[in-house]
Amino acid sequence: MADANPLDRVADHVVSTGYEALPPAVTARVKTFLLDTIGVGIAGSSGAGIAELKQVAAGWGNSDEARVWLTGERLPAQAAAIVNAYQTHCLEFDCVHEAAVLHPMATILSAVMAWSERARARGGKVDGKSLITALALGVDVSTMLGVVTDAPLEFFRPATAGGFGAVTAIGKIAGFDRLTLKNALGAQYSQTSGTLQPHVEGSPLLGMQVGFNARAAIVSADIAQAGFRGPHDILTGQYGYFRLFEQNRYDLEPFLARLGEDWQMLEMSHKPFPSGRLTHGTIDALRQLIARHGFSADDVAGVTCHVPPLVHRLVGRPLTDAPEANYAKLCLRFVAGVFLARGRVDVPDFMGRAALTDADVHRYARLVDVKLDANPDANAMNPQTVEVTLRDGRNLQITLPFAYGHPAAPLSPAENVDKFRRCAGYGSRPLPAPKVDALIDAVDRLETLDDVATLVDLTQADERS
Incomplete structure (x- = not known):
C-alpha cells in the first residue's frame, strides 16, 4: 500500500x-x-x-x-x-x-x-x-x-x-x-x-x-x-x-x-579544527587541561585517550612517518601531536611535506595511546576521557560529554565569522x-x-x- x-x-x-x-x-x-x-x-x-x-x-x-x-x-x-x-x-x-x-x-x-x-x-x-x-x-x-x-x-x-x-x-x-x-x-x-x-x-x-x-x-x-x-x-x-x-x-x-x-x-x-571530528574530543580535552593546570607540551610524558568504538575504529589508526594529508587529519595520534607541538590545529598544519613530517609533531604523537572504552553504542562519538601523565608524576584526567563545536558548546557568532x-x-x-x-x-x-x-x-x- x-x-x-x-x-x-x-x-x-x-x-x-x-x-x-x-x-x-x-x-x-x-x-x-x-x-x-x-x-x-x-x-x-x-x-x-x-x-x-x-x-x-x-x-x-x-x-x-x-x-x-x-x-x-x-x-x-x-x-x-x-x-x-x-x-x-x-x-x-x-x-x-x-x-x-x-x-x-x-x-x-x-x-x-x-x-x-x-x-x-x-x-x-x-x-x-x-x-x-x-x-x-x-x-x-x-x-x-x-x-x-x-x-x-x-x-x-x-x-x-x-x-x-x-x-x-x-x-x-x-x-x-x-x-x-x-x-x-x-x-x-x-x-x-x-x-x-x-x-x-x-x-x-x-x-x-x-x-x-x-x-x-x-x-x-x-x-x-x-x-x-x-x-x-x-x-x-x-x-x-x-x-x-x-x-x-x-x-x-x-x-x-x-x-x-x-x-x-x-x-x-x-x-x-580541520581534522576528523572524531579527533576533536582529544584536542578539546588537551586545551582544557592545559588551561586548567598550566603545564606545557614538554611536561607531558604520555596521553591516553579512552574513546568509543567508532572513534577507535576510524581515527585510532597507526602513526606513520610520512602520512598523506588525508591520512594525517584522520589519525588521532598525529592530530594530538600537532596540538601539542603548535598549540593549535589549523589548515596550514597539514599543508606540505614539512608539516606532515615535522619532527616535533611526530615526537609528541608517539606519546599518545588510543584505547577502546566500554561504550556499547557503535555510532557514538562521545563521551571521551583523556588522561595526561606529566613528567613530574601527576596524572590529570578529564571526561568530555561532547567536544567544542557541539550544539551544547557551539562557536559563538564572532567565532564563526573569525573561522x-x-x-x-x-x-x-x-x-x-x-x-x-x-x-x-x-x-x-x-x-x-x-x-x-x-x-x-x-x-x-x-x-x-
Missing part, C-alpha cells in the same frame, strides 16, 4: 513546508552553517588534487553554467558541483551532524548552488528564502538516514545520505510535487555511492565521493523533471537503503513523527577583503536576496567577476 511507504511522509514534509514554517532559530542556524560551508569551500581550493580535478572536470563539457568557488572556472553544473563539493570536504573542516555521523552541507550546498547558477544562466533565479528552506529540509532528510539506525557505520554517509539531502533541497527549490520528488529521490538512490575504504587509506577519493553524489543529485532532479519514474520504495523495500546500507537496522517512526518539529539543523556541530575570515585567507589565491565582508553581509541578510547566485559572485577572487 502506498500509505505504508515512509517516503510518502518524507515527500509530504518537503512539499508542504514553506519558509514561514521555519522557527527563527532554524533560519539563524542555516545562515551560520551556510557561511561556514562557503568559507571551508574557499579554503579547500588549496587542498590536495584540486588542480588535477579541475583539469579533468574541464573535459566534461563546454557549458559555462556554474563556477568553481574562488577560482572561477566555468563548468557544466554537474561538474561544478563535484569540484565545489570536493573543495568543501577535502580539508575535513565542514560542519557535521554527530548523531547521524554525517557532513550534510558539503553535498547539499555544492549541488544547490550549481543548480542556482544554472537557473540564472537560463533566465531564472533562486531567492534567499527558498535557499534557507531548501537547506533546512535537505539537512532533515539526509540526517534522517543516519539518526534512525544503530548499525555500525560501514558506508560513507556524507556521500550516500548527503545525496538524498541534495536532491531534496533542489526539489524544493524547483517546486517539485510529491510524485516528482519521489522520482528524483528514487533516481538518486539508483546512483548512491560512497565507501569507507578511502577513509581507511587516507585517499582523496573520500571527499570526491561527496562530489559524485552532488553531481548525481543534479542528474536525479533533471531526469525526474523530464518525467522518468524512479523506484519509490527506496528506504525500506526489499533492496532499499536501510537493508543494503544499514544492515536493515532502523527505527523510522519516531523520527517521522517529529518532522517539522525537531529540526536537524539545530543539531549541527561546527568543526573548529570564515581565516578560511577566506587559506584559499589558493586571496579573496579580496571587500568580498569577504560582502559575503558575510549577504549571508546575514540572506532572506532579502532575490538571487542567491550572488553568493557565488562574491566567492570569486578576480575582482572583475
Whole structure:
C-alpha cells in the first residue's frame, strides 16, 4: 500500500513546508552553517588534487553554467558541483551532524548552488528564502538516514545520505510535487555511492565521493523533471537503503513523527579544527587541561585517550612517518601531536611535506595511546576521557560529554565569522577583503536576496567577476 511507504511522509514534509514554517532559530542556524560551508569551500581550493580535478572536470563539457568557488572556472553544473563539493570536504573542516555521523552541507550546498547558477544562466533565479528552506529540509532528510539506525557505520554517509539531502533541497527549490520528488529521490538512490575504504587509506577519493553524489543529485532532479519514474520504495523495500546500507537496522517512526518539529539543523556541530571530528574530543580535552593546570607540551610524558568504538575504529589508526594529508587529519595520534607541538590545529598544519613530517609533531604523537572504552553504542562519538601523565608524576584526567563545536558548546557568532575570515585567507589565491565582508553581509541578510547566485559572485577572487 502506498500509505505504508515512509517516503510518502518524507515527500509530504518537503512539499508542504514553506519558509514561514521555519522557527527563527532554524533560519539563524542555516545562515551560520551556510557561511561556514562557503568559507571551508574557499579554503579547500588549496587542498590536495584540486588542480588535477579541475583539469579533468574541464573535459566534461563546454557549458559555462556554474563556477568553481574562488577560482572561477566555468563548468557544466554537474561538474561544478563535484569540484565545489570536493573543495568543501577535502580539508575535513565542514560542519557535521554527530548523531547521524554525517557532513550534510558539503553535498547539499555544492549541488544547490550549481543548480542556482544554472537557473540564472537560463533566465531564472533562486531567492534567499527558498535557499534557507531548501537547506533546512535537505539537512532533515539526509540526517534522517543516519539518526534512525544503530548499525555500525560501514558506508560513507556524507556521500550516500548527503545525496538524498541534495536532491531534496533542489526539489524544493524547483517546486517539485510529491510524485516528482519521489522520482528524483528514487533516481538518486539508483546512483548512491560512497565507501569507507578511502577513509581507511587516507585517499582523496573520500571527499570526491561527496562530489559524485552532488553531481548525481543534479542528474536525479533533471531526469525526474523530464518525467522518468524512479523506484519509490527506496528506504525500506526489499533492496532499499536501510537493508543494503544499514544492515536493515532502523527505527523510522519516531523520527517521522517529529518532522517539522525537531529540526536537524539545530543539531549541527561546527568543526573548529580541520581534522576528523572524531579527533576533536582529544584536542578539546588537551586545551582544557592545559588551561586548567598550566603545564606545557614538554611536561607531558604520555596521553591516553579512552574513546568509543567508532572513534577507535576510524581515527585510532597507526602513526606513520610520512602520512598523506588525508591520512594525517584522520589519525588521532598525529592530530594530538600537532596540538601539542603548535598549540593549535589549523589548515596550514597539514599543508606540505614539512608539516606532515615535522619532527616535533611526530615526537609528541608517539606519546599518545588510543584505547577502546566500554561504550556499547557503535555510532557514538562521545563521551571521551583523556588522561595526561606529566613528567613530574601527576596524572590529570578529564571526561568530555561532547567536544567544542557541539550544539551544547557551539562557536559563538564572532567565532564563526573569525573561522570564515581565516578560511577566506587559506584559499589558493586571496579573496579580496571587500568580498569577504560582502559575503558575510549577504549571508546575514540572506532572506532579502532575490538571487542567491550572488553568493557565488562574491566567492570569486578576480575582482572583475
